[in-house]
Amino acid sequence: MNAAPLSGLYAPSLALVTDLYQLTMAYGYWQQGLQDREAVFHLYFRKAPFQGGYAVAAGLALAVDWVENLKFSEDDLEYLGSLRGSKGNAMFPAEFLNYLRHLKFNCDIDAVPEGTVVFGNEPIMRIQGPLLQAQLLETALLTLINFQTLIATKAARIREAAGPTDQILEFGLRRAQGFDGGLGASRAAFLGGADATSNVLAGQRYGIPVRGTHAHSWVMSFADEVTAFSAYAKAFPDDSVFLVDTYDTIEGVRQAIKVAREMRANGHELAGIRLDSGDLAYLSREARAVLDEAGFPNTRIVASNDLEENLITSLKQQGARIDTWGVGTQLVTAYNQAALGGVYKLAALRKADNSGWDFTIKLSEQVAKTSIPGILQIRRYLNEHGKPRADMLYNTAEDLPNHLMLVDPADSTRRLPIRPDTQYRELLEPVFRKGKRVLDLPTLAESRAHAQREVQSLDPSVRRFLNPHIFPVGLEMGLYEYRTRLILEKRPMRSA
Numbered sequence: 001m002n003a004a005p006l007s008g009l010y011a012p013s014l015a016l017v018t019d020l021y022q023l024t025m026a027y028g029y030w031q032q033g034l035q036d037r038e039a040v041f042h043l044y045f046r047k048a049p050f051q052g053g054y055a056v057a058a059g060l061a062l063a064v065d066w067v068e069n070l071k072f073s074e075d076d077l078e079y080l081g082s083l084r085g086s087k088g089n090a091m092f093p094a095e096f097l098n099y100l101r102h103l104k105f106n107c108d109i110d111a112v113p114e115g116t117v118v119f120g121n122e123p124i125m126r127i128q129g130p131l132l133q134a135q136l137l138e139t140a141l142l143t144l145i146n147f148q149t150l151i152a153t154k155a156a157r158i159r160e161a162a163g164p165t166d167q168i169l170e171f172g173l174r175r176a177q178g179f180d181g182g183l184g185a186s187r188a189a190f191l192g193g194a195d196a197t198s199n200v201l202a203g204q205r206y207g208i209p210v211r212g213t214h215a216h217s218w219v220m221s222f223a224d225e226v227t228a229f230s231a232y233a234k235a236f237p238d239d240s241v242f243l244v245d246t247y248d249t250i251e252g253v254r255q256a257i258k259v260a261r262e263m264r265a266n267g268h269e270l271a272g273i274r275l276d277s278g279d280l281a282y283l284s285r286e287a288r289a290v291l292d293e294a295g296f297p298n299t300r301i302v303a304s305n306d307l308e309e310n311l312i313t314s315l316k317q318q319g320a321r322i323d324t325w326g327v328g329t330q331l332v333t334a335y336n337q338a339a340l341g342g343v344y345k346l347a348a349l350r351k352a353d354n355s356g357w358d359f360t361i362k363l364s365e366q367v368a369k370t371s372i373p374g375i376l377q378i379r380r381y382l383n384e385h386g387k388p389r390a391d392m393l394y395n396t397a398e399d400l401p402n403h404l405m406l407v408d409p410a411d412s413t414r415r416l417p418i419r420p421d422t423q424y425r426e427l428l429e430p431v432f433r434k435g436k437r438v439l440d441l442p443t444l445a446e447s448r449a450h451a452q453r454e455v456q457s458l459d460p461s462v463r464r465f466l467n468p469h470i471f472p473v474g475l476e477m478g479l480y481e482y483r484t485r486l487i488l489e490k491r492p493m494r495s496a
């Protein structure tokens, strides 16, 4: 596969891909002289999407591209200078705009590699640096990581349903949320487990294999199916997949076979047929029987029509003989969950006298929504077979005790002691140091292979769609106790 260059997708700078409040806060911090106070933010989601047991982290390469090209252009500054408050006053004074003009990004960013399996509350990214800068990154990072992670996870579920050897073709562009939604979805779908896309721009930009069949309009443009199929075979003698359901599916298969015989006489093989309506289990079995009987056991059966992971699972249970799944709308729009609710929370602030850290917390009525203070790292403990056993979140700014204990933040009576010799790996890796990239990004194909290994390493009970087992993610005991003290300190005490 050709590793298409990522750089430049968001160049010239898209610094204004942000919410206004990031810029108003930036101005406020600057006015207060707080712009360079060192801060730490974490980007994480609280609950895995699709009521599933895991998510596949994605979007880092796009985020890196955006950050590396981050610069306020003269046009951007002119626009910001034109913004007015409700009394007609300039929202941002010229001096501040000049500050933005010369702003040089110099944060540290650590992130979980794309394709890695992650769970609720785990920081996918950690941003450490000048408060104003780290805050300015929030919206764009969330936009990119939330959507990419959502779609990569959906694709991983579709891969789970289809099994390791069936082909998955992503056909979603026409139903996507705009051009960029379609382009981003094709990327994330491939990363999460699709084999190819019909989206030609995604092919050019990301090196994703492009594949496809033909539309009903092709058949309808000719006098009959045989003429239509023959004409298509003339154009693509070794890469033809005929859509057989325009009039009558099984009759369509018979017409396809007539053309396939002619093709074979000329030294070519019909690659496949596509079913796009009706009972896909029944029709695929019938089609397979007819094709096999006619001597075409290697002609593939492609199916499409609003497919998703549960439907694919059901079709397989019904004995469908489909070997290629064309999946569009449900995949690229993440149909049953419109968004991943990833958030970006401040977790530490350097003390004013520079002597250490103040760890910060956002309280919520629900403990599960209360943020986690500290400068966090994720440590993934492995079982004796090298498979994930439990994840521990800990504060890298504090020393770890010799005897480690994980505490479930949702139920502190659930605890897991860690034997000192337990193997582990740490998930957050340095990506930027002082604004300079220190990580060579893997290719998209490498991230895709990593995603497949990651998902496969999970226990099937965590991967299943219905009421999946909850993978244990605990806070290191010291962090748990610190967080509890901070909650009690910050929560106003009211008497009964």
Ligand SMILES: Nc1ncnc2c1ncn2[C@@H]1O[C@H](COP(=O)(O)OP(=O)(O)OP(=O)(O)O)[C@@H](O)[C@H]1O
Binding pocket: 276, 277, 278, 279, 280, 281, 282, 304, 305, 306, 307, 311, 314, 315, 318
């Ligand atoms: N055997 C099956 N079991 C469960 N669902 C199926 C089966 N076969 C097809 N489906 C799904 O049922 C839904 C509706 O199928 P149906 O053929 O009625 O679609 P349609 O789009 O209305 O057909 P048409 O294109 O002929 O109007 C689709 O999502 C399709 O994938």
Ligand SMILES: O=P(O)(O)OC[C@H]1O[C@H](OP(=O)(O)OP(=O)(O)O)[C@H](O)[C@@H]1O
Binding pocket: 171, 172, 174, 175, 214, 215, 216, 217, 276, 304, 305, 306, 307, 326, 327, 328, 329, 330
């Ligand atoms: O169902 P999805 O998962 O979204 O997959 C994409 C759909 O797009 C096409 O239909 P459309 O009717 O747009 O065009 P066609 O004439 O080529 O079938 C294709 O036939 C699929 O049914």
Ligand SMILES: O=C(O)c1cccnc1
Binding pocket: 171, 172, 198, 211, 212, 213, 214, 215, 304, 326, 328
């Ligand atoms: O190539 C195909 O079969 C295709 C492409 C886009 C949408 N539906 C089908």
